[in-house]
Amino acid sequence: MKSRLLKLLSVFIAVIMFLPVQATVAAAESTPTDAPHILGDVNGDAKVNLTDAKLILKHIVKLNLLTGDMLKAADNNNDNKINLTDAKRVLKIIVHLSPDAPDPEPEPVQQKVNLLTPYSDHGLGKKDMCEVTADFAETVPSSTDNDKNDPNYSPEIKGSFDYIERKISKGGNYDQDYYVLSSGTKVATKNVKKFSGFVMPKNKVSAYDATTANSVTDLTITVDWKVPFISRVGGQNFYTGYENRPFNVSSFTGAYIDFIFYYTSSASGSFEIKNSSVIKSTQWMTNSNNGTSTLRVFFKTSGKYYGYKAYYSEYNRLVLSFNEKPTLSNAVVMLDAGHGGNDPGAIGTNGTYESSVNLKITNYVKANLQNRGVTVKMTRTDNSTKSLDERQSLTRKSGSDIFVAIHSNSSTSSSPSGTEAYYYYGFSKPLAQKVHDRLVTAWKSVYSGNSSMLNKVNPSDGGVRFKPFQVIRIEDCPAVLIECGYLSNSTECGKLCTDSVQQKLANAIADGIVDYYKAQ
Ligand SMILES: [Zn+2]
Structure with missing residues (x-):
């Protein structure tokens, strides 16, 4: 409703601005009548509709000045001024709002963030680095001497940067070549580009906004640079089962999912979760010991969770897009x-x-x-x-x-x-x-x-x-x-x-x- 009112208003202002100055006002719109004018019914046809709003706007931009009863009806808040407030009050009546209803808040205009990259000097020296060039680069814990995938780790997304500790070549326990990264994971060399990078300052993350629409809830996060992060579902018990693999679950009981941001010294802001069927609330946690900040996203109901997608928006913000309950x-x-x-x-x-x-x-x-x-x-x-x-x-x-x-x-x-x-x-x-x-x-x-x-x-x-x-x-x-x-x-x-x-x-x-x- 709010945005409809805003749209109506902006459309009418645009229409009026583009009318030629000599435009003649349609007779039906401007003919005064002898009937007593009700507030907002500028042309006195006993209806308050878009014609009346248009007449007020034309008066405001001095295309067609109102006089007499029409002027009185146009000043529908009786403040002896004809301005946008009067036009807005008429538009509210048209969309069945009270003329005294508060104005809609304008949609926030998102400004593009200029991100730091390791391709320019931050005065902290240089190091071997990598940038994820594939859409997704799976991560495997670097603490294990193999390339066995672990569901407590998730892929790094395209454009993420990390520091390279060393390379592991295919053979023995490894099916492919890897870079061991300073964050504590390793990625297949085929999914990243290695370069000599400038060491980055510590990253900061902050909540930008939360929205639920089109079957997803998006948590949008402002970052300084594209740090690596992984996700991990918490509140889940595993057991060792088939083929001695340790990640079998009796039933899915996950209560929350953590997003762990590496090289990140501060986290701020809060998300206002309104209409999500899956997400209840969120919480930031920072760990100065290992230089990470974690966003914990609590599920509304334990065991009811349907996946997420992570990507950088056109405004350079990180979006964590959670699936709503499937129907x-x-x-x-x-x-x-x-x-x-x-x-x-x-x-x-x-x-x-x-x-x-x-x-x-x-x-x-x-x-x-x-x-x-x-x-x-x-x-x-x-x-x-x-x-x-x-x-x-x-x-x-x-x-x-x-x-x-x-x-x-x-x-x-x-x-x-x-x-x-x-x-x-x-x-x-x-x-x-x-x-x-x-x-x-x-x-x-x-x-x-x-x-x-x-x-x-x-x-x-x-x-x-x-x-x-x-x-x-x-x-x-x-x-x-x-x-x-x-x-x-x-x-x-x-x-x-x-x-x-x-x-x-x-x-x-x-x-x-x-x-x-x-x-x-
Ligand atoms: Zn098969």
Whole structure:
């Protein structure tokens, strides 16, 4: 309402300014009548509308001076002056506000921040530095002598700077070349540009504003320079599970997410969270021991969190954009048919490619969801080659609520069969669980009467597991990878290659996705 009033006002001022000086005022607008004038009804037609506002504005800019009763009616606050206050009072009446309602506050005009960079001298010396050149550079803790991904770390975003301590070359425990960074993480050398940089002054962060619109809540933060930061969900317990991996969660109980800014000595300002369905409040914390400042973002309800996206705005401010609670009526789902093109994936006992089985099932999932009004996107729709980087990037740019990668499994042994669901971040587990539950039920009906296969449908550990597959290492939305069944088991391979079973599994995946939305 406020902005409508402002817009009306600015449009009318603009219109009046551009009228030729000799413009004649339409007779209907200016003809005085003998009827007593009510306040604001300048032309005395017993209506207060835009015509009256226009007459007042024309008087103000001396295009058409009012006299007599029209002048009296125009001065609708009786202060013996005809000015913008009178025009605004008429506009308020038109939009059904009281003429005495307070004026809307103008929208703040955001000024672009001039950021410091290590490409100019700050009088603090020089050091080897790097700038993130990829859209995202995954970070791995530097304290571990391997490149195992850890969900307590998140990628650095494009344009971030950090100091380089040393380089680690591929080999031994490392799959690729890394730079160990002074912040305490390491990044793959392919994602950054190394240069001799000027040491930066300590950074300061401050709250700029918080807004909720278009299914996201944006926290906008002013920074001095693009420092590295990582995010970490708190209030979550892990246990060591499948393959001895330490990041399995019984259930997602996260209560808050921390954004830890390195090289940052002060944090100030507060966010006024108004209408978010996910975020309750925020808190700054500074740690002078390790030179970090942390923004802690508390969830409204523990365990109800749906991912975020971080980027620098056109005003050079950092935006942390949190997904609001997803709804089925506005659902956008990204489906990823595993492998394809040059990469066939596993080969079934009957020679069928996994890539082909995955695409068939994925297409059935898509059809099912579309019939329910869900917007569906796909990383591939034919037998084309798509790298894991491309699949991640497509998902990040798609604005999807959830990501589901669909695969079929293989083992060196012909015995294993059954279905599994994998997550990376704990907040993806609820989605993995819902889809897995439905797939287990579907397989039980497929194997009805076959007790040996029935026994192996669901692994003894429950089949919902942490595993750091690359495509699901995204913090943007809940992301899961489904292994539908084993192509290396001849009985199961036969089923997975049967159209009716593919449809059944696809319907189960779609039902699981819908179950997830309904549970939020
Ligand atoms: Zn696969």
